[in-house]
Structure formats: C-alpha cells, structure tokens
Amino acid sequence: DAGVIQSPRHEVTEMGQEVTLRCKPISGHNSLFWYRQTMMRGLELLIYFNNNVPIDDSGMPEDRFSAKMPNASFSTLKIQPSEPRDSAVYFCASSPKNEQFFGPGTRLTVL
Amino acid sequence: QKEVEQNSGPLSVPEGAIASLNCTYSDRGSQSFFWYRQYSGKSPELIMSIYSNGDKEDGRFTAQLNKASQYVSLLIRDSQPSDSATYLCAVRLGSSNTGKLIFGQGTTLQVKP
Numbered sequence: 001d002a003g004v005i006q007s008p009r010h011e012v013t014e015m016g017q018e019v020t021l022r023c024k025p026i027s028g029h030n031s032l033f034w035y036r037q038t039m040m041r042g043l044e045l046l047i048y049f050n051n052n053v054p055i056d057d058s059g060m061p062e063d064r065f066s067a068k069m070p071n072a073s074f075s076t077l078k079i080q081p082s083e084p085r086d087s088a089v090y091f092c093a094s095s096p097k098n099e100q101f102f103g104p105g106t107r108l109t110v111l
Numbered sequence: 112q113k114e115v116e117q118n119s120g121p122l123s124v125p126e127g128a129i130a131s132l133n134c135t136y137s138d139r140g141s142q143s144f145f146w147y148r149q150y151s152g153k154s155p156e157l158i159m160s161i162y163s164n165g166d167k168e169d170g171r172f173t174a175q176l177n178k179a180s181q182y183v184s185l186l187i188r189d190s191q192p193s194d195s196a197t198y199l200c201a202v203r204l205g206s207s208n209t210g211k212l213i214f215g216q217g218t219t220l221q222v223k224p
Contacts, residue, residue, distance in 0.1 A: 033211070043155070043199065043214040056211060091154055098143055098162075098203075100212060102154040 002026075004103030006092050012109045018080040021106045024073055025094030033100060034067055034077050035091040043091075049075065082110045114138065115202050117215035125223055130187040132218050134200030137181070143203035144176055144183045145212065150196045159185060190222045 005024040013019055025032045033048040047057040049069045057067070064083070069075040079086055087110050093100040116135050124130045132146075143162055147155035161167045161174040161183065173186040183202075187194055197219045201212040 042216045045211045045213075048211055099145065099157055099160055101157060102147075105154050 004092055004094050006103040006106050010107045014111050016081040019082045021077040021090050023075045023092030029094035029096045031095040032075050033093040036088045038088045084110045086110050114213045115215040117200050117218045119216055121219040121221050123221045124190050128190050130190045130220055132185040132198050134183045134215055135181055136202045138204045140205050141202050145201040146185045147199040148196045155199055192222050192224050195222050
C-alpha cells in the first residue's frame with residue numbers, strides 16, 4: 001500500500017501568489033482530512049470530507065483558503081492569495097472509519 | 112480550558128526505563144482516543160488507539176484509558192533512544208465514528224543512552 005501521497009513536498013512562493021496542494025488518499029478510505037501544523041498552534045484541522053463531500057470546514061482560516069475533492073482519489077487545498085503567515089506544514093490524512101493515517105506533508109514557505 | 116491537554120515536556124528518561132505520557136480531555140462524551148508519534152520533520156504516525164476503559168497493550172506500548180477521570184496515558188516500556196520523538200494525544204469528540212480529531216500540543220520525549 002502506497003500510503004497517503006502529497007505533492008509537492010516543499011513549496012516556496014511569494015506573497016500574493018496562488019498555492020495549490022494536492023493529496024491522494026489511501027484507496028478505499030472514505031474520509032479525508034486537511035491539517036496545518038505550526039510551532040505556535042500545533043496541529044489544526046482545516047477541513048474534512050466524507051465520501052467526497054465537505055463535512056466541516058470550520059477550521060479554514062479565511063476565504064483565501066478553499067478545498068475540493070472531485071473524486072475519491074484526489075483532493076486539493078488552495079490558498080489564494082498566499083500570505084507569509086500561511087507558512088506551515090500542511091498534512092493530508094485519510095481514514096477508513098476510525099483511525100487516521102497521515103501523508104508526508106507539504107512544507108509551505110511564503111516569502 | 113483546552114479540549115485536549117498534554118504536558119509539553121520535554122520528558123527525559125534513561126534508556127531501559129518506563130516513559131509515561133499523559134493526556135486529559137474535556138468532552139465527557141468522547142469515545143475514541145489515539146496516540147501518534149511524530150519524529151522531527153516527519154508526519155504523525157499512529158501507534159495506538161483505545162476505545163474502552165482499561166489497558167491496551169501492543170509490544171512495548173500500553174495505552175490506558177479512564178473515562179471517569181477523562182484521562183488517557185501511554186506507557187513505553189524499555190525505552191530506547193529511537194523512541195525520542197513528540198507524542199501527540201488525539202481525541203474524537205462525541206460518540207461519532209467519523210469526524211474530526213482534536214490533537215493535544217504533544218509531549219516531547221527524550222530517551223538518553
């Protein structure tokens with residue numbers, strides 16, 4: 001099993017640019033979660049999907065953030081426009097029912 | 112009060128000792144509890160899940176749950192330097208089998224040779 005796949009692994013961009021993070025969940029998992037991790041705030045849930053439908057997006061910080069899951073094997077998290085305070089590690093996790101399994105993360109740096 | 116609380120540490124133990132990591136949570140209706148290990152620069156890795164009061168053992172790891180006290184702990188026996196990492200406690204709020212986990216800030220464990 002390949003595990004959760006995320007791309008890119010590292011992204012450096014300038015303030016105001018659009019950033020798109022990608023995630024492929026483990027096959028057969030019907031829930032997908034996007035998290036952000038910083039030293040100050042720890043691991044925070046941004047949004048999660050069940051069967052491709054967004055269930056809870058209360059953690060999405062602002063309208064600059066959007067997430068989609070067009071099918072069971074792909075999700076994107078988009079930040080437009082990006083700001084320096086968005087710099088963090090973004091994790092995608094998937095779950096078959098109870099336990100969540102994390103991808104390797106995308107380290108985002110916004111200059 | 113934070114929903115999930117952990118002592119940030121660092122917790123330092125000598126090699127071969129038992130490391131005890133603790134976590135408290137605020138939602139009395141929570142039913143699912145998880146321990147993740149995160150090495151520096153890596154993603155969280157699930158090491159234990161527990162759903163019922165009592166102890167659950169897996170190799171050198173034992174998870175303990177006390178719902179009355181709203182307390183969950185992780186014991187690591189025969190600690191090794193490779194166990195040095197940050198340990199995250201996660202709680203699924205309420206009784207749902209799906210849905211979001213709330214993570215504690217994590218406890219940093221240092222195992223000294």
